[in-house]
Amino acid sequence: MSRGLRADAMARRAEFSARYGAAVSPSLPRQLSRYLLPAVLLALLAAGLWRVDFSPERIWNGLGKLGFILSFMVPPHPGNLLGLFIRSLGETVAIAFLGTLLGAIMALPLGVLAARNVIPSWIFRFSMRRGLDVLRGVDTLIWALIFINVVGLGPFAGILAIMVSDIGSFGKLYSEAIEASDKKPVEGIRAAGGSELHALWYGVLPQVFPVMVSQVLYFFESNTRSATIIGIVGAGGIGLHLADQIRLNEWQTVAFIVLMILVTVGIIDFCSTRLRFALIGKGRLSG
Amino acid sequence: MNTARLAPTANTAALASGYRRTMAEKRRRTILFFAALLVGIFVAGWIGEVRLGVFFANFGKLGVYVSNLVPPLHAVTFGADMAEWYWGFDLWLIKLLDTILMAYVGTGLGFIGGFCLCFAASANLVQSRWTTWAARRVLELFRTVPEIVYALIFVVAFGLGPLPGVLAIAVHTAGALGKLFAEVNENVDLRPVEGVVASGGSWLHGVRFGVLPQVASNFASYTLLRFEINVRGAAVLGFVGAGGIGEDLLIAVRRFYYTDISAILLMIIATVVVIDLVTEQIRNRFLHLERGP
Amino acid sequence: MLVFGRAGLRMLKLEHVTRLYGATTAVDDVSLDVARGQMVAVIGPSGAGKSTLLRMINGLARPTGGRVLFEGSDVSGLQGKALRAWRARCAMIFQQFNLVGRLDVVTNVLMGRLAHRPIVTTLAGWFAEEDRLMAVAALDRLGLGAQLAQRAETLSGGQQQRVAIARALVQEPDIILADEPVASLDPANTRSVMQALRAINRDQGITVLVNLHDVDLAREWCDRVIGLRAGRVVFDDAPTALTGAATTELYGLERLAAE
Numbered sequence: 001m002s003r004g005l006r007a008d009a010m011a012r013r014a015e016f017s018a019r020y021g022a023a024v025s026p027s028l029p030r031q032l033s034r035y036l037l038p039a040v041l042l043a044l045l046a047a048g049l050w051r052v053d054f055s056p057e058r059i060w061n062g063l064g065k066l067g068f069i070l071s072f073m074v075p076p077h078p079g080n081l082l083g084l085f086i087r088s089l090g091e092t093v094a095i096a097f098l099g100t101l102l103g104a105i106m107a108l109p110l111g112v113l114a115a116r117n118v119i120p121s122w123i124f125r126f127s128m129r130r131g132l133d134v135l136r137g138v139d140t141l142i143w144a145l146i147f148i149n150v151v152g153l154g155p156f157a158g159i160l161a162i163m164v165s166d167i168g169s170f171g172k173l174y175s176e177a178i179e180a181s182d183k184k185p186v187e188g189i190r191a192a193g194g195s196e197l198h199a200l201w202y203g204v205l206p207q208v209f210p211v212m213v214s215q216v217l218y219f220f221e222s223n224t225r226s227a228t229i230i231g232i233v234g235a236g237g238i239g240l241h242l243a244d245q246i247r248l249n250e251w252q253t254v255a256f257i258v259l260m261i262l263v264t265v266g267i268i269d270f271c272s273t274r275l276r277f278a279l280i281g282k283g284r285l286s287g
Numbered sequence: 288m289n290t291a292r293l294a295p296t297a298n299t300a301a302l303a304s305g306y307r308r309t310m311a312e313k314r315r316r317t318i319l320f321f322a323a324l325l326v327g328i329f330v331a332g333w334i335g336e337v338r339l340g341v342f343f344a345n346f347g348k349l350g351v352y353v354s355n356l357v358p359p360l361h362a363v364t365f366g367a368d369m370a371e372w373y374w375g376f377d378l379w380l381i382k383l384l385d386t387i388l389m390a391y392v393g394t395g396l397g398f399i400g401g402f403c404l405c406f407a408a409s410a411n412l413v414q415s416r417w418t419t420w421a422a423r424r425v426l427e428l429f430r431t432v433p434e435i436v437y438a439l440i441f442v443v444a445f446g447l448g449p450l451p452g453v454l455a456i457a458v459h460t461a462g463a464l465g466k467l468f469a470e471v472n473e474n475v476d477l478r479p480v481e482g483v484v485a486s487g488g489s490w491l492h493g494v495r496f497g498v499l500p501q502v503a504s505n506f507a508s509y510t511l512l513r514f515e516i517n518v519r520g521a522a523v524l525g526f527v528g529a530g531g532i533g534e535d536l537l538i539a540v541r542r543f544y545y546t547d548i549s550a551i552l553l554m555i556i557a558t559v560v561v562i563d564l565v566t567e568q569i570r571n572r573f574l575h576l577e578r579g580p
Numbered sequence: 581m582l583v584f585g586r587a588g589l590r591m592l593k594l595e596h597v598t599r600l601y602g603a604t605t606a607v608d609d610v611s612l613d614v615a616r617g618q619m620v621a622v623i624g625p626s627g628a629g630k631s632t633l634l635r636m637i638n639g640l641a642r643p644t645g646g647r648v649l650f651e652g653s654d655v656s657g658l659q660g661k662a663l664r665a666w667r668a669r670c671a672m673i674f675q676q677f678n679l680v681g682r683l684d685v686v687t688n689v690l691m692g693r694l695a696h697r698p699i700v701t702t703l704a705g706w707f708a709e710e711d712r713l714m715a716v717a718a719l720d721r722l723g724l725g726a727q728l729a730q731r732a733e734t735l736s737g738g739q740q741q742r743v744a745i746a747r748a749l750v751q752e753p754d755i756i757l758a759d760e761p762v763a764s765l766d767p768a769n770t771r772s773v774m775q776a777l778r779a780i781n782r783d784q785g786i787t788v789l790v791n792l793h794d795v796d797l798a799r800e801w802c803d804r805v806i807g808l809r810a811g812r813v814v815f816d817d818a819p820t821a822l823t824g825a826a827t828t829e830l831y832g833l834e835r836l837a838a839e
Contacts, residue, residue, distance in 0.1 A: 004752070004784065005714055005717055005718055005721075005749055005750065005752065005784075006710075006714055006752065008717050008721075009710075009713040009714045009716070009717035010710070010713065012717065013713055016713055016716045016717060016720070017713075019725070020716050020720075020725065020728055022729065023686045023712060023715070023716055023728045023729065024709065024712045024713055024716055025709055025712065034705075041395070044391065045391070045392060045395045045396075048388045048389075048391055048392035048395070048453075049392060051385070051388060051449075052388070052389065052392060052448070052449040052450050052452075052453050052530070053448065053449075053450055054392075054450060054453070058445065058446075058450065059445075061445075062441070062444045062445035062446070062450075062451075063444075065443070065444040065445070066440075066441070066444040066445075069440065069443065069444060090334055091334050093331075094330070094331035094332075094334040095331075097327060097328075097331045098328065098331045098332060101324075101328065133560065133563075134556055134560075137519065137556055137559040137560065137563070138552070138555070138556060138559075139519050139520070139522060139523045141435070141523040141526060142522075142523060142536065142552070142555075145526075145536075145537070145540045146352075146540065146548070149352060149540060149543070150345060150348050150349050150352045151345045151348065155334075225433060228433065229433050229435050229436065232435060232439070232526070232527065233526060242436065242439075243439065243527075246439050246440065246443065249443070254440075258432060258436065261432075261433075262431055262432070265431065266431075478674070478676055478677075478678045479678060479679060479680040479681065481640070481674070481678050482674065482677070482678030482679060482680070482691070482744070482747075483680070483691050483694070484640075484667075485638060485640060485667060485671075485672040485674075485678070486667065486668070486671065486672075486691045486692045486694060486695070486747055486748075486751060487664045487665070487667045487668035487692070487694050487695025487696075487751065488664070488691060488694040488695070489664060489694075489699060491699065491703060492691075492694050492699075492702065492703070495703050496680055496683065496687070496691060497680055500680055500681075500682035500683055501682065
């Protein structure tokens with residue numbers, strides 16, 4: 001044992017290789033298997049890059065143009081349209097507010113019905129859940145397009161689009177919150193002689209209400225983000241002006257609008273987080 | 288012991304009035320809240336041009352619209368009807384696969400970007416406060432600007448087609464994933480990192496051997512989730528000319544090709560549902576790996 | 581710059597090493613000479629600065645005053661590549677082992693070779709066969725041959741500490757610093773770890789500095805005992821000189837030592 005480690009290791013190379021084969025020289029298949037998945041993913045990425053015409057030339061030219069655009073954006077300036085933009089932003093927030101509220105309210109019965117503890121029929125619940133998933137899965141922008149066809153251009157279509165999208169999300173969240181709620185208050189109420197409705201109203205809802213409100217506030221913030229862009233297809237809000245100014249290559253105005261959007265979303269994010277803390281307490285903040 | 292009625296004592300009166308006062312206070316606050324809410328609703332409704340009469344009238348319109356969407360499907364000629372409805376199936380399928388590919392490439396590039404930036408943005412891995420602050424701000428910028436706004440600008444810079452769409456997804460994803468990754472990093476056990484570094488490893492070694500094994504499955508899980516979201520996003524980027532099936536959907540809507548709208552929409556929904564299921568399965572696998580043998 | 585001086589008596593030298601944390605003095609003007617091949621125990625009550633002292637030797641902490649010399653060269657202010665080279669020569673094992681739980685035992689031990697190889701290959705996870713042989717040899721010596729492919733976190737505490745010792749061994753170090761290596765272990769494992777350290781010290785002539793919370797361990801295993809109290813050296817002698825009175829003074833009135 002008084003030989004140095006390196007001398008010892010080299011002297012007993014044959015013995016160690018025989019006994020601990022894989023550790024001393026990992027076999028080629030083993031080495032390759034480690035890199036197989038990353039290789040496949042990278043190959044797919046390369047194929048994709050080729051398919052979308054990710055040529056260095058195109059990227060280089062594009063980056064150059066992007067550089068120009070960015071330089072034109074400084075300093076951001078609304079031109080003489082500031083009043084119009086502020087009104088539009090107000091419209092955007094209003095769309096988000098009403099859309100979220102209506103979605104939250106209309107999803108309530110649907111969420112309750114989709115919960116395990118309420119309706120025992122598995123088929124019913126399954127179809128409810130899938131229905132909600134569909135509403136949720138279709139992007140708000142798509143709903144906006146469709147509702148424009150139904151009610152015409154303008155913020156009303158936007159409100160409906162956000163509402164429908166939210167019904168899907170809220171419905172799922174409500175049902176999950178109800179399913180996760182503590183059964184004991186419900187049992188207590190039933191034991192004291194209350195009906196199913198009593199059990200729901202006094203037993204389940206007080207538990208899930210803070211969580212639900214917290215989720216609604218969270219969605220209000222993300223809906224404001226959505227509301228800022230549905231204007232691009234004509235569903236009201238500042239998105240319309242943003243798209244217009246981009247088409248007109250008025251980059252200073254574009255930058256200004258983007259900044260306005262960021263600031264608005266930031267403020268709403270801040271307020272929403274504060275309110276959620278107050279409601280739920282730091283530890284259980286969800287989302 | 289007989290069940291004597293609970294007689295009120297001197298205390299009861301005081302307790303009862305205290306309770307009444309607290310409840311009154313609560314009621315007052317609740318009423319205030321709802322009043323504020325109502326005012327908010329009215330203001331928003333006025334700004335949002337919501338007219339109740341129109342709202343209810345539109346239910347009728349909605350009904351007509353939905354019925355228009357449904358194509359004529361008869362049991363007898365089902366095969367032929369389906370073929371008619373999905374006349375563009377081949378085209379649309381390719382477009383859908385392209386959309387998924389767009390989402391994949393965008394997520395992949397975004398992952399690389401977010402991965403590289405996330406370590407600089409983790410306060411427990413870098414000494415300099417400024418580096419962390421700057422990295423965090425860059426990531427924030429990337430993720431707060433909506434994807435479609437990036438797409439609009441990139442279309443001007445790079446031309447029409449899926450390329451600006453991919454880049455828009457990539458930038459937004461880099462910001463979103465970068466932040467999530469940084470948060471995971473900040474919860475990591477630093478003792479293995481210290482072990483690697485005390486043995487003579489560099490900072491890079493500390494990250495590669497000390498941090499990565501702890502965060503890898505979380506990173507993978509978040510990336511898959513992001514991919515799922517990006518597939519939905521990629522479907523609409525076509526609205527602004529950034530490639531994918533959105534273009535076809537936009538044309539169908541604008542020109543009131545009702546049955547095309549429903550056909551494409553159903554395909555999009557089916558795709559999203561399938562991708563959701565698949566990624567959920569894979570993520571569950573990662574969760575099991577996380578819990579170990 | 582590390583100069584290869586005479587492998588003489590003055591191997592490790594601490595000159596007036598001090599460490600302040602704000603208003604608190606963790607290590608107060610400590611000066612020590614450690615000769616090559618010694619097995620030195622550092623004892624003292626908790627908060628006495630034992631850990632900080634050891635960490636200032638391999639650069640995990642920096643002295644606020646004074647310096648650390650190795651074979652005549654100042655190693656207290658090293659950075660970058662020089663620091664890594666120094667840390668390769670001055671291995672450390674920790675109370676909580678500081679292994680990467682998710683990685684297998686062999687890879688953990690290979691961490692000890694990182695300073696000797698180019699960054700690019702090691703980042704990719706490729707290690708030369710020579711390195712792997714050394715890792716395997718070290719683990720074999722420490723009786724861990726059967727656990728090579730297991731994840732480090734699946735091993736017992738005693739086994740994990742021996743993996744850490746193996747990691748230190750493959751660094752081919754001049755010094756091993758052990759920061760409370762047995763504090764989390766049961767008596768049987770404590771014994772085997774101390775035995776392993778002693779064997780390394782005796783057979784390979786590697787200097788060992790070990791922080792211990794148990795005075796009896798210091799007496800049993802080490803050539804020299806240094807007592808630290810409130811950051812100052814209050815005892816520096818052979819274990820035989822560690823009387824009850826000395827221990828009482830070191831630990832205050834809280835402890836009665838065995839004679």
